[in-house]
Amino acid sequence: MPSDQETDLRDAIQFHGHLCPGLALGYRVAKAALRELKAERPHDEELVALVENDSCAADAIQFITGCTFGKGNFVFRDFGKHVYTFYNRKTGEGIRIAEDYRGYENDPRYPELKKRQEAGEDVSKEFQQYKMDKAAAILRADDAEIFRIERAATPAPEEAKIRASLRCSRCGEKFMESRGRMNNGVVVCIPCSEKG
Template sequence: MEEDLNKLIEFHGHYCPGLIIGYKVAKYVLKNFKRSQDEELVAIVYNNSCSVDAIQFILGCTFGKGNLIFKDYGKHVYIFYSRENKKGIRISLKEEISKEMNTVRNSMLNTTGEGIDIDAVKKWKEEYSDKLLNLPEEELFNVRDVDIPEPKRSKIYPSIQCEECGEYFMEIRGRIIDGKIVCMECFERLLEN
């Protein structure tokens, strides 16, 4: 295995198909979508699976820098936007790969009465990860250019103190309830009571 993959597995904690998908996506982007400065590449990910750890680790797109955007659509789609080049690409899994993963995963999860065979699942994950790792990109992904508006850069807002819990929070996330300015956490808790 390549050194960066070994480091990625160590960072993530295990070797699995999701991680390999993200790894292959990140390697494709490094090879085909040039960038020169940190934060100029923006990743828009449509899932919160293991794959996103690879994108963060290999490409340096993170929530903290504001160049990782999560859209909870639950599918293996990854959009990358270069602020320098004003270009975007969309990478998604080929239909055959999605179907294959789904079939095996569903058959393992729909066991009859005896529960899930953890060893069988572990073996499948390792074998399928190896298969994905060795597949050529063109057999794994659909890639196309996309024309999207430039994602907004992260912005720093003033903090204010919650009048309920006393913790400081980002001003634009404040809510008013019972005449008090509160953080979202306290707002949700007070709404439930």
């Protein structure tokens, strides 16, 4: 019988589509967040995730923690950093997890494979093996080898608000009230406002 970890990981892989270093990192981050905040996968917005990148890790975090865009408790901040902040609204606690994995920093395989690929050589199988090796290393490493965990310095974001829908005066499509823009005296959606 598979362990809970094996089942969770297998299901996260199925959700994302493949195993890769980013998914492995997101899986480890999500599990650490739930453990550190003494939280379970929420049914609503009890747990909040602020994610500072749009990498594969985000899928694992959504799947394992139950924080999603649709519920409004998965917040994306496009900083390009492997930094993840979680809040438990029941306890008021928050943690910030910053990736700090150094296991592959001096690995000569990546630059060599990239150089060969740019020269036109098919290195897809070798790249796949490189990624699998990196994912496996992340999955078996101690937390302290992969990331730093500290208390969150900022308060949790507000709960998601349900807003009224308005109809764009130009295209006729509905949009969230808070995203409307005034353009020539009428309220329009963002894409129509950018058309001038």
